Amino acid sequence: MIYELFLILPMMLIVLGALMLMLLSHREAPLNRNMLSVLILALAFGLTLSRLGEAHSVFVFEAIFGRSFIVDSFSTLFDLMILGGAMLTLLINHDYFKSRHYFDGDFFALVLFAVFGMMALSHAHELISAFISLEIASLSIYALVGYNSDNPKSREAMMKYVVLGSLAGALFMLGLALIYGATGSTELGAIAAHIAAHPQDAHTMLIIGGFFVMVTLFFKIGAVPFHAWVVDVYHGAPLPVTMLMASTFKIALFAVILRIYLGDFAALGDFWSLPLQILCVLTLIGGSFLALSQSNIKRMLAGSSVVHAGYMLIALNAITLGNFNASESILFYLMSYFISSVGAFGILSFLAAHEHKQLTFEDFKGFGYSHPYLAAMMSIFMLSLAGFPSTIGFLGKFYIFTGAIEAGQIALAALGIFVAFVSIFYYFRLIATMYFYDTPKTEQHFGFDTTTVLILLMAILSIWGGIGTALLPYLPTPDALIELSRHAITSLD
Amino acid sequence: MDHMNVANPYFGVFVLFVLTFGAFFATTVIARLASRAMAAKDTEKLKLTVYECGPEVTKQPNRISPQFYLFALLFLLFDVEIVFMFPWAIDFKLLGWFGFVEMMLFILLLAVGFIYAWKKGALEWHNIK
Amino acid sequence: MEITLTHYLILSTLLFAIGLIGVMRRTNLLMLFFATEILLNAVNIGFAAISRYYGDLTGQMFAFFVIAIAASEVAVGLGLLIVWFKRSGGIDLTTMTSMKG
Numbered sequence: 001m002i003y004e005l006f007l008i009l010p011m012m013l014i015v016l017g018a019l020m021l022m023l024l025s026h027r028e029a030p031l032n033r034n035m036l037s038v039l040i041l042a043l044a045f046g047l048t049l050s051r052l053g054e055a056h057s058v059f060v061f062e063a064i065f066g067r068s069f070i071v072d073s074f075s076t077l078f079d080l081m082i083l084g085g086a087m088l089t090l091l092i093n094h095d096y097f098k099s100r101h102y103f104d105g106d107f108f109a110l111v112l113f114a115v116f117g118m119m120a121l122s123h124a125h126e127l128i129s130a131f132i133s134l135e136i137a138s139l140s141i142y143a144l145v146g147y148n149s150d151n152p153k154s155r156e157a158m159m160k161y162v163v164l165g166s167l168a169g170a171l172f173m174l175g176l177a178l179i180y181g182a183t184g185s186t187e188l189g190a191i192a193a194h195i196a197a198h199p200q201d202a203h204t205m206l207i208i209g210g211f212f213v214m215v216t217l218f219f220k221i222g223a224v225p226f227h228a229w230v231v232d233v234y235h236g237a238p239l240p241v242t243m244l245m246a247s248t249f250k251i252a253l254f255a256v257i258l259r260i261y262l263g264d265f266a267a268l269g270d271f272w273s274l275p276l277q278i279l280c281v282l283t284l285i286g287g288s289f290l291a292l293s294q295s296n297i298k299r300m301l302a303g304s305s306v307v308h309a310g311y312m313l314i315a316l317n318a319i320t321l322g323n324f325n326a327s328e329s330i331l332f333y334l335m336s337y338f339i340s341s342v343g344a345f346g347i348l349s350f351l352a353a354h355e356h357k358q359l360t361f362e363d364f365k366g367f368g369y370s371h372p373y374l375a376a377m378m379s380i381f382m383l384s385l386a387g388f389p390s391t392i393g394f395l396g397k398f399y400i401f402t403g404a405i406e407a408g409q410i411a412l413a414a415l416g417i418f419v420a421f422v423s424i425f426y427y428f429r430l431i432a433t434m435y436f437y438d439t440p441k442t443e444q445h446f447g448f449d450t451t452t453v454l455i456l457l458m459a460i461l462s463i464w465g466g467i468g469t470a471l472l473p474y475l476p477t478p479d480a481l482i483e484l485s486r487h488a489i490t491s492l493d
Numbered sequence: 494m495d496h497m498n499v500a501n502p503y504f505g506v507f508v509l510f511v512l513t514f515g516a517f518f519a520t521t522v523i524a525r526l527a528s529r530a531m532a533a534k535d536t537e538k539l540k541l542t543v544y545e546c547g548p549e550v551t552k553q554p555n556r557i558s559p560q561f562y563l564f565a566l567l568f569l570l571f572d573v574e575i576v577f578m579f580p581w582a583i584d585f586k587l588l589g590w591f592g593f594v595e596m597m598l599f600i601l602l603l604a605v606g607f608i609y610a611w612k613k614g615a616l617e618w619h620n621i622k
Numbered sequence: 623m624e625i626t627l628t629h630y631l632i633l634s635t636l637l638f639a640i641g642l643i644g645v646m647r648r649t650n651l652l653m654l655f656f657a658t659e660i661l662l663n664a665v666n667i668g669f670a671a672i673s674r675y676y677g678d679l680t681g682q683m684f685a686f687f688v689i690a691i692a693a694s695e696v697a698v699g700l701g702l703l704i705v706w707f708k709r710s711g712g713i714d715l716t717t718m719t720s721m722k723g
Contacts, residue, residue, distance in 0.1 A: 019605050026612045128684050135691050139698050149705045159706055162699050163654050163715075167645050169695065170661035173688060174638060177668040180684070181631075184676050205507060510635045517639045521647065566700045573693035576686045 025105025118252030157236025175212025234302030283310035326403035343458030392465025630671035637664035
């Protein structure tokens, strides 16, 4: 009992912190709410960290909740990624929060509620609890997207996201009803047991149900036939929210997707493979077109996040074909994408905080001369996102493509490599704009504060992830991350 | 096999499911195409205006204030939670103290939300214009 | 005629289809929220019927959760709608054209 309480303590901390911030929000207290929420997240992070590497798999309070919530090594690793992601997102936007008047107490309470929903998502061992967690996270994010209600773009993005998101939620429920009808349960273990007990059946209804559930999850990660909202919502949302959605929320979604695919639908791999391949091809190509046609950096990053989701779908497809090692490459890719994209968005937020720009390609003309250090770091992030060798992004793509080739998906891997070459065009366009234009502006002083130090840290991490293995033998390497992911995945069986 | 007995009626449902979807989409598409094809295409500018003569269209003076929506919304939120209390009330004796504490925690969470709404001034009458 | 599970499921599917058409064809945001509510309640009928069929109460429990979630979704949606209305004076989807993605 006490042990189980200890296991869910991080989640309880987040909820209590959110409630506290909510009740404090009307008060004009002289307290830094950003730092308060970072403190709460850090406490939860520390508590979770103490369990890392310990092999466990416990259904928390099984007598009360049934088997709907699980704490295992897999969820521990994802909790760490989510908490760390949210913490970095809040810290890196420190300047941005100070430069805008509309970030009051409610904003941070909503962020904490969203983080709670994401953590619960990685713990969900039943489709209904997965849906409730997904809704907790989504509802908070709807409100966060439209938080700056003075900005018509923010309002419009919010409305689009709410309408399409609630439709996706209804589809999830429909799929859930079909799965319940087919198997008599929505608990992941029971569904797997049902499939194992009836190997001869076609499982038509189960597959249709699973299809609807997957449509919702792919909608939320922005895979291509369901991507209509991505660019507008990422553009309209305030920058910290865009960061949260692009990195942390995606991590949580892949937690539940991996749990479903590895534990549950593994037996139906033959069926999933074809739709996933089509989805991969569409996402990679459609995302590239989206990213190529944008003139605003935020929109370009939004388009490219669709492409990155496509790379992870390649690995997911390898999983359905039986190559379970590919799941580690998804975890590693999520981390590498997180590091590079948070860095890139961090620079945008730094600029938006200090110079109130629209952040189009035009604004970056001569950036290499006016902000030499930031421009260098931006180049590192762009190289890492493009998958240039000696950055962490390269290793991430490398693991994904080798996983796909091992599973016999040579054509998909080739398409992925081709799309990576295309992506060089739009990432290098920014680098070229920064360095190849002269500017009358003088060099700006590079000051150290929370935001810039964190951006620097992200840049160092991107490089360390790519080449650090050989240079610093005593520090943990990307291999350690892979080892950690492998350990986490084994707890799923 | 007993499972097939369960699965068979469902397959019929699935077919119906596909058919109804098909029928609905077909109806909407056909209705749209038909109306487009059969509509009188007289595009004289005056005919397309709302009134060919008479006063300009004005907004209704007796519009309902959006404030009512806000109250309705709060009512909806706190009202719906009753669905969790009915099952608890029916099995109150069986659930005993454990159920009681659990429900009190739930109500406490609702109360926090209520206090928040109160402090934010959502219960006061604002004239939204 | 006896009413069986199939009838309930057909009703649920029909309602779902109606809701789906509503979401796709309506441009009034209030109507869109009505339509999503129809979608979720269609699923609820399915849940309750299947739960009765299996003699398993979990399905009915899910229906409660769906009701609560549908209410909170609509509450958030309507709250955001009020903000939208206050700023732009209308609730029509066709006015959302400041970004083209």
